[in-house]
Amino acid sequence: MPAPSVTLADIEAAARRIAGIAVETPLIESPALNERLGARVLIKLETLQRVGAFKFRGAYNRLFQLDVGARRRGVVAFSSGNHAQGVALAARLLGIPALIVMPSDAPEVKVAATLGYGAEVHRYDRLTESREAIAAAIASERGAVVVPAFDDPHIIAGQGTVGLELARQAAAVGAHLDLALAPVSGGGLLAGLSIALKAQAPDVEIWGVEPAGFDDLRQSLEAGRRVAITPPGRSLCDALESPVPGELTFPILQRNLAGAVAVTDAEAAEAMRYAFGALKLVVEPGGSAGLAALLAGRVEVASRTVGLVLSGGNVDPELFARVIRGEL
Amino acid sequence: MPAPSVTLADIEAAARRIAGIAVETPLIESPALNERLGARVLIKLETLQRVGAFKFRGAYNRLFQLDVGARRRGVVAFSSGNHAQGVALAARLLGIPALIVMPSDAPEVKVAATLGYGAEVHRYDRLTESREAIAAAIASERGAVVVPAFDDPHIIAGQGTVGLELARQAAAVGAHLDLALAPVSGGGLLAGLSIALKAQAPDVEIWGVEPAGFDDLRQSLEAGRRVAITPPGRSLCDALESPVPGELTFPILQRNLAGAVAVTDAEAAEAMRYAFGALKLVVEPGGSAGLAALLAGRVEVASRTVGLVLSGGNVDPELFARVIRGEL
Numbered sequence: 001m002p003a004p005s006v007t008l009a010d011i012e013a014a015a016r017r018i019a020g021i022a023v024e025t026p027l028i029e030s031p032a033l034n035e036r037l038g039a040r041v042l043i044k045l046e047t048l049q050r051v052g053a054f055k056f057r058g059a060y061n062r063l064f065q066l067d068v069g070a071r072r073r074g075v076v077a078f079s080s081g082n083h084a085q086g087v088a089l090a091a092r093l094l095g096i097p098a099l100i101v102m103p104s105d106a107p108e109v110k111v112a113a114t115l116g117y118g119a120e121v122h123r124y125d126r127l128t129e130s131r132e133a134i135a136a137a138i139a140s141e142r143g144a145v146v147v148p149a150f151d152d153p154h155i156i157a158g159q160g161t162v163g164l165e166l167a168r169q170a171a172a173v174g175a176h177l178d179l180a181l182a183p184v185s186g187g188g189l190l191a192g193l194s195i196a197l198k199a200q201a202p203d204v205e206i207w208g209v210e211p212a213g214f215d216d217l218r219q220s221l222e223a224g225r226r227v228a229i230t231p232p233g234r235s236l237c238d239a240l241e242s243p244v245p246g247e248l249t250f251p252i253l254q255r256n257l258a259g260a261v262a263v264t265d266a267e268a269a270e271a272m273r274y275a276f277g278a279l280k281l282v283v284e285p286g287g288s289a290g291l292a293a294l295l296a297g298r299v300e301v302a303s304r305t306v307g308l309v310l311s312g313g314n315v316d317p318e319l320f321a322r323v324i325r326g327e328l
Numbered sequence: 329m330p331a332p333s334v335t336l337a338d339i340e341a342a343a344r345r346i347a348g349i350a351v352e353t354p355l356i357e358s359p360a361l362n363e364r365l366g367a368r369v370l371i372k373l374e375t376l377q378r379v380g381a382f383k384f385r386g387a388y389n390r391l392f393q394l395d396v397g398a399r400r401r402g403v404v405a406f407s408s409g410n411h412a413q414g415v416a417l418a419a420r421l422l423g424i425p426a427l428i429v430m431p432s433d434a435p436e437v438k439v440a441a442t443l444g445y446g447a448e449v450h451r452y453d454r455l456t457e458s459r460e461a462i463a464a465a466i467a468s469e470r471g472a473v474v475v476p477a478f479d480d481p482h483i484i485a486g487q488g489t490v491g492l493e494l495a496r497q498a499a500a501v502g503a504h505l506d507l508a509l510a511p512v513s514g515g516g517l518l519a520g521l522s523i524a525l526k527a528q529a530p531d532v533e534i535w536g537v538e539p540a541g542f543d544d545l546r547q548s549l550e551a552g553r554r555v556a557i558t559p560p561g562r563s564l565c566d567a568l569e570s571p572v573p574g575e576l577t578f579p580i581l582q583r584n585l586a587g588a589v590a591v592t593d594a595e596a597a598e599a600m601r602y603a604f605g606a607l608k609l610v611v612e613p614g615g616s617a618g619l620a621a622l623l624a625g626r627v628e629v630a631s632r633t634v635g636l637v638l639s640g641g642n643v644d645p646e647l648f649a650r651v652i653r654g655e656l
Contacts, residue, residue, distance in 0.1 A: 026354035031378055047608040050359055109605070276648070277437070280375040280641030282608040313608030320604070321649035 006153045006252065008199040011160035011192060014061040018161060021093065022057050023049050025162075027169035032278050037294060039301040042175055044166050047283055047313030051113065053239075054162050054189055054311050055086030055149075061158030062147055063090045071096045073143040078102070078131040081110030082239055082312050083149040088119035099144070101135045107238060107316045150188030151246035160192025166307050167200045177204050180307035181299065183289035184208035184217055184260065185242040187249030189311060194256035197307070204307075207299050208253065208260040209289040211235035211268070217253065218260040220245050236265035236328070239286030239312060261299060263292040269328045271295055275310070276324050285319075287312035334481050334580065336527040339488035339520060342389040346489060349421065350385050351377050353490075355497035360606050365622060367629040370503055372494050375611055375641030379441065381567075382490050382517055382639050383414030383477075389486030390475055391418045399424045401471040406430070406459040409438030410567055410640050411477040416447035427472070429463045435566060435644045478516030479574035488520025494635050495528045505532050508635035509627065511617035512536035512545055512588065513570040515577030517639060522584035525635070532635075535627050536581065536588040537617040539563035539596070545581065546588040548573050564593035564656070567614030567640060589627060591620040597656045599623055603638070604652050613647075615640035 025045045033041050046054040063075060074097035077087040084100040091098035098119040102111055103126040115121055124134055139146045148155060163180075170177055180197055184190045187208070194206045208217050213232040220227045228244035235241055245253060263271075268285045271292035275283040283291070290308050293299055322328050353373045361369050374382040391403060402425035405415040412428040419426035426447040430439055431454040443449055452462055467474045476483060491508075498505055508525055512518045515536070522534045536545050541560040548555045556572035563569055573581060591599075596613045599620035603611040611619070618636050621627055650656050 023357065023359065026356060026373075028354060028376055029351065030376075031351065045354075048356055048358075052608055273645075276610055276645070280380055280610040282604055282610060317601075317604070317652040317654075321653050324645040325649050326645075 006156045006160065006192065006195055008195060010153065010157040011164055011196050014057070014154070014157040015161045015164050017064050018057055018060050018158065021060060022161070024165055025049050027166060030279055037301055038303060040175065040305045041294065042170050042177070042305070042307050044162060044307065044309045045281070046162060046309055046311045047281060047287060051082065051085035051089050052312060052314045053082035053086065053287070054159055055082040056089060057161050058155035058158030058188060059083065059086035059147065060090040060093070062152060062154040063087070063094050063096055065154060066096070066145060070145050073145070074098060075147050076101070076135050076139040076144045077147040077149070078135045079149055080106045080238055080241070082314060084114045084119070085110060085117065085314070087147050088114045088117035092118045099138055101131045103131070107314065109316045110314050113314070150186030151248045153248065155188050156192045156248065158192070159189040160196045162189065162309060163193035163196025166193070167197055170307060175305050177201060177307045178304040179205045179207070179299070179301060181207045181209055181290040181293060182309040183240055183286055183311050184210055185240040185286070186246045187217065187253050188246070189309070190257070191249040191252040193309065195252060198256050205258040206256055207258055207293070209293045210260055210262045211237040211240050211289065212262040212264045214241055214243070215260065215262045216243055217245050218262060220250060221254060221257065221260055226250050236268050237286035237289060239284065240289060261293050263289055263296060263298065267292040267296045269323045272323045273326070281310065282313045282315065282320065283310050284312045284315040334484045334488065334520065334523055336523060338481065338485040339492055339524050342385070342482070342485040343489045343492050345392050346385055346388050346486065349388060350489070352493055353377050355494060358607055365629055366631060368503065368633045369622065370498050370633070370635050372490060372635065372637045373609070374490060374637055374639045375609060375615060379410065379413035379417050380640055380642045381410035381414065381615070382487055383410040384417060385489050386483035386486030386516060387411065387414035387475065388418040388421070390480060390482040391415070391422050391424055393482060394424070394473060398473050401473070402426060403475050404429070404463050404467040404472045405475040405477070406463045407477055408434045408566055408569070410642060412442045413438060413445065413642070415475050416442045416445035420446045427466060429459050431459070435642065437644045438642050441642070478514030479576045481576065483516050484520045484577065486520070487517040488524045490517065490637060491521035491524025494521070495525055498635060503633050505529060505635045506632040507533045507535070507627070507629060509535045509537055509618040509621060510637040511568055511614055511639050512538055513568040513614070514574045515545065515581050516574070517637070519577040519580040521637065523580060526584050533586040534584055535586055535621070537621045538588055538590045539565040539568050539617065540590040540592045542569055542571070543588065543590045544570070544572050546590065548578060549582060549585065549588055554578050564596050565614035565617060567612065568617060589621050591617055591624060591626065595620040595624045597651045600651045601654070609638065610641045610643065610648065611638050612640045612643040
């Protein structure tokens with residue numbers, strides 16, 4: 001069976017499903033950032049999306065399409081935090097019971113928000129238990145549907161609405177994107193974004209940004225096949241720790257990407273401080289990866305027009321305080 | 329001599345002068361905030377304005393209209409921070425020398441930014457020295473123009489562009505404002521905003537929000553004349569400590585406002601935490617006053633459409649860290 005493909009039409013259909021439910025997030029520009037980089041950077045604020053991250057888009061698009069019986073039996077997902085919140089809120093809005101499997105060391109702000117949206121949360125130990133096995137067991141017992149974080153055409157199409165909006169909003173301010181950057185973990189956002197952008201501007205150069213040590217996408221693109229890395233420990237970017245590109249997302253990324261670059265924890269923290277001090281935005285470590293790559297000069301942007309996705313803003317106050325005080 | 333009046337036409341002229349120079353800041357909506365208040369709140373992000381506060385608008389509009397000779401002789405301003413930065417950046421962009429008189433206890437982030445924009449900074453002791461006298465002496469010595477923070481028709485017209493944009497952006501999303509709130513100190517923003525909004529929707533109810541203990545506007549509105557308060561000490565809202573409404577701004581506010589309400593330091597801090605956690609926005613204490621009034625229930629908004637200005641986001645990391653950790 002060939003892998004289901006995701007098309008611009010799928011993304012446009014997703015956009016109609018989430019219209020009036022998801023936030024059409026603003027595309028902003030910072031003269032200070034433009035001046036610093038010698039480029040024009042259009043910043044897509046997915047930090048202002050419902051649940052504080054783009055993940056709501058895909059989750060809602062996926063859950064909306066469940067039939068009545070499946071809605072009654074409920075959904076199960078596993079996630080360190082943002083997908084958890086996206087599924088929990090989409091489920092609440094659609095009246096679907098949801099259970100989320102979350103690691104015991106997930107950021108507290110993400111766990112609390114997931115519970116706040118009315119989902120059950122099942123904690124597990126990242127080192128000794130398999131979240132896939134736990135989710136599968138619960139789903140099988142309840143007849144519930146497992147909602148993947150990225151490897152699902154409806155999830156990819158939902159996240160792709162970020163790209164549709166970005167293209168339309170850029171055109172509205174007379175900008176033609178030479179380049180786009182987004183954080184990447186499993187690749188749902190970047191796959192959807194790249195389909196939406198390439199369909200409208202085939203020459204746009206698209207880059208994924210990973211945490212150093214979790215550069216499975218870069219390695220996979222070089223190898224021409226999906227390569228799994230052995231995690232070197234934890235990354236500050238808790239949302240970007242996937243060890244291998246998705247089965248569905250990788251072929252899309254392979255086709256559409258110029259490449260992938262990596263940023264260190266220190267560079268992500270520096271980007272968070274820049275977002276705080278110069279942009280007045282709260283960005284979580286993983287959400288700041290694209291900005292970190294720009295500030296660290298990982299991608300050549302001089303005199304170019306760049307679309308940048310700030311993908312999430314869910315960060316524990318204690319961690320944020322340490323970052324802005326320069327302790328991280 | 330009658331006080332110069334400010335008209336919608338003046339604000340529209342200011343909008344043309346700042347077009348492409350100032351940021352047209354986004355108007356956003358948070359489903360979470362709407363749900364909490366049972367209202368529709370359209371949030372104008374002046375935190376994303378150049379220099380991190382609306383003050384750039386008025387400063388640029390004022391400085392742009394100086395003639396060649398005046399531009400050469402330079403400008404002087406006194407300000408605890410945001411007007412300082414607004415004047416400093418506008419002066420740099422227009423090639424005008426600027427000197428800013430700032431209190432020795434101004435937030436470091438505001439002093440550093442003012443210096444960063446290339447202005448000279450003269451520090452003074454808030455308790456023993458008069459900033460007006462210092463600024464007047466320096467201006468007289470240099471033949472420089474003193475740029476007031478609020479009591480100037482061009483400053484008021486410049487700040488009024490916030491209201492023009494707010495009205496246009498609200499209309500673009502099909503909203504009719506029942507109510508608008510903004511922080512108020514000397515009254516430049518609120519005066520300009522109220523002229524712009526009332527000209528287009530005479531029935532809109534406009535409220536100013538002051539820090540508790542600095543409720544000179546509320547007292548003045550009640551007395552029907554400008555009342556000066558004796559500052560009870562410092563407010564967390566360092567940008568809102570003016571002890572008396574402006575001579576030009578007060579008659580405008582008297583004509584256009586439904587009233588003024590006050591928020592405590594604790595309520596301002598709570599609003600900053602809400603902006604951090606739920607909105608993913610960095611807002612300084614004074615900039616959060618309007619949000620604080622909404623969260624504290626100071627103004628009746630149930631089932632209404634509200635325009636809310638978040639007026640600034642310049643806050644020292646140390647203070648922000650203490651606020652989000654709940655230490656303030």
